[in-house]
Amino acid sequence: MTRRPALVTLVLTILIVLLVFFGIAVGSVRIAPGDIIRAVFRPSSIKANTAYIIRNIRIPRVLSAVVTGAALALCGVVFQCVFRNPMADSYVLGISSGASFFVGLGYVVGISFADVGLPVVAFVGSMLTVALLFAISRKNPSSLLLSGISLNFLLSALTTLTIYLAGHQADSILFWTLGSLGSSSWSRLFIMLGVTTAALAAVLSQSSAMDLLLTDDSTALSSGLNVKRIRIILLVIASVVTATVVCFCGIIGFVGLMSPHFVRIMVGPRHRRLVPLSMMLGSVILLFADIVCRFIVPPSELPIGIVTSILGAPVFMLLLRRRRNG
Amino acid sequence: MAEKSALSIRSLSGGYLDNNVLHGISLEIEKGSFTAIAGPNGSGKSTFLKYLIRELPCPGKTVFLDCNDINELRQREIARLISFMGQYVPHREEFTVREAVALGRFSYGDVQTNTADVDRAMSLAGISELSDKLVTRISGGEFQLAMLARTICQDAPVLALDEPVNNLDPRHQIMLLDLLSSLSSSGKTILCVLHDLNAIVRTCPRCILLKDGRVFAHGETKSVLTPENIKSVYGIDVTLLSHEGKSVVVFD
Numbered sequence: 001m002t003r004r005p006a007l008v009t010l011v012l013t014i015l016i017v018l019l020v021f022f023g024i025a026v027g028s029v030r031i032a033p034g035d036i037i038r039a040v041f042r043p044s045s046i047k048a049n050t051a052y053i054i055r056n057i058r059i060p061r062v063l064s065a066v067v068t069g070a071a072l073a074l075c076g077v078v079f080q081c082v083f084r085n086p087m088a089d090s091y092v093l094g095i096s097s098g099a100s101f102f103v104g105l106g107y108v109v110g111i112s113f114a115d116v117g118l119p120v121v122a123f124v125g126s127m128l129t130v131a132l133l134f135a136i137s138r139k140n141p142s143s144l145l146l147s148g149i150s151l152n153f154l155l156s157a158l159t160t161l162t163i164y165l166a167g168h169q170a171d172s173i174l175f176w177t178l179g180s181l182g183s184s185s186w187s188r189l190f191i192m193l194g195v196t197t198a199a200l201a202a203v204l205s206q207s208s209a210m211d212l213l214l215t216d217d218s219t220a221l222s223s224g225l226n227v228k229r230i231r232i233i234l235l236v237i238a239s240v241v242t243a244t245v246v247c248f249c250g251i252i253g254f255v256g257l258m259s260p261h262f263v264r265i266m267v268g269p270r271h272r273r274l275v276p277l278s279m280m281l282g283s284v285i286l287l288f289a290d291i292v293c294r295f296i297v298p299p300s301e302l303p304i305g306i307v308t309s310i311l312g313a314p315v316f317m318l319l320l321r322r323r324r325n326g
Numbered sequence: 327m328a329e330k331s332a333l334s335i336r337s338l339s340g341g342y343l344d345n346n347v348l349h350g351i352s353l354e355i356e357k358g359s360f361t362a363i364a365g366p367n368g369s370g371k372s373t374f375l376k377y378l379i380r381e382l383p384c385p386g387k388t389v390f391l392d393c394n395d396i397n398e399l400r401q402r403e404i405a406r407l408i409s410f411m412g413q414y415v416p417h418r419e420e421f422t423v424r425e426a427v428a429l430g431r432f433s434y435g436d437v438q439t440n441t442a443d444v445d446r447a448m449s450l451a452g453i454s455e456l457s458d459k460l461v462t463r464i465s466g467g468e469f470q471l472a473m474l475a476r477t478i479c480q481d482a483p484v485l486a487l488d489e490p491v492n493n494l495d496p497r498h499q500i501m502l503l504d505l506l507s508s509l510s511s512s513g514k515t516i517l518c519v520l521h522d523l524n525a526i527v528r529t530c531p532r533c534i535l536l537k538d539g540r541v542f543a544h545g546e547t548k549s550v551l552t553p554e555n556i557k558s559v560y561g562i563d564v565t566l567l568s569h570e571g572k573s574v575v576v577f578d
Contacts, residue, residue: 084418208429208432208435208437208438209432211421211425211429211437212429212432214417214418214419214421215415215417215419215426215429216412216415217381218376218379218381218410218412218415219410219412219415219429219473219476221379221380221381221401222379222381222404222405222408222409222410222412223405223409223429223430223432223433223476223480224401224402224404224405224406224432224433225401225432226400226401264420268420268421268422268425269419269420269421270421270425272438
């Protein structure tokens, strides 16, 4: 079995750098590569308008794609580990829908969303969905995936209901259901970066525990792992990250499903490698999806959730088929 | 509680929700002993082992590991006192054999760095050459040996094993049981659920015979596995023969 983590790291790094540059260059206003460098190091040497677009719109946007993709992949790895199911991620399990439903509900009942209120409501929604999932599948863990998909249907329907009831605020809720990086800003980027970095540090500190969690409860427990406690810790971490992503970018599906799947094939299941490399691949996927969104219907753009779903659904079907074949 | 007890069980009763499987089990397991646990299906053998690693919550002051009440120990401390090899559950994840064995070091926090103990455990289990193979691509028997290596790698004074020779061919069965014997000779306490009465007679100096969640007999194997006891517990007739100084259980 040949595993090449160094080569995978190198390839992903190169892809991220290239896609970041490409992502900054493309859009309704085309930007020359030289202007990107100048806008970063000597903004006074180019047109003020171009410098503004690069520094305040394009760079925050592509960096948001990097961080959001990484965050979604991190959630995917964690959910797949906790539920011991390679098809689990925050979208498939309905956790993102839970967050968006609560945000929609908040609009309908007239909660005033300050900057802090929105993530809190999204977090409560994602945590309640996780708790409900656990309760439903506690006696029969194999039913988890179907339970999650059913919950996803239910919560998506309820979110649609909030759109119907929300009147003039329907557009705001619709934003969450389709996903977008269009409202990226430096302040939002820093919040997401902070949350994702803290989550990454916490998850990496538990990488051996996560490896052990992949075995079975008896083995994990007898090896010294407090299984219940680590599951709760990991679920809280992944739910906080999911809530943060949903809050700022809406529902972006399947990135958390695809990234760990491909990285696992290339470097194996150990989380010390799987987590950071999945996050890098998550960034690549979202950078690519964001560029596709801006290419298809210029000068307008497609919601990014549509593109990731088109890319991810076949991977989900492939996983389902492989699992059925044992 | 005797100083030389590796394990003390005091009136342990319990099971799953409203299904009480064990009824007032009391036992002392001596340090360095090799004890088989035998009994019919459903007699409580696996449930008993689950209490020893606190997979099932122990009622107050019923299970003592090296004179410590198990309820007062953290999970990592329990893991340093008793390692456990469960019934055959194949891994789905593509760990290499080395990675799977190294997980036995979790309670010491050196899973990533301790190569010496991992090498030693794989060598003892006779699977050094499988080191880089994926656990999903080896045979059931090789997988059992890898799991035994993980249990050895945990370096606890007590090893509890639940039907470890399942999936093994006769040669590997003998190899595994002989390895457990030598570990016992080197001071480890071995507690092993086995169904094969001949394997018990051949390998285990001591035996616990369970029936309906109660200890039917406990002591030296030759005084526990008598035709009368076997008839009472399993409901089958056997004859014990002696051949060249070795006992053999023959089913009538």
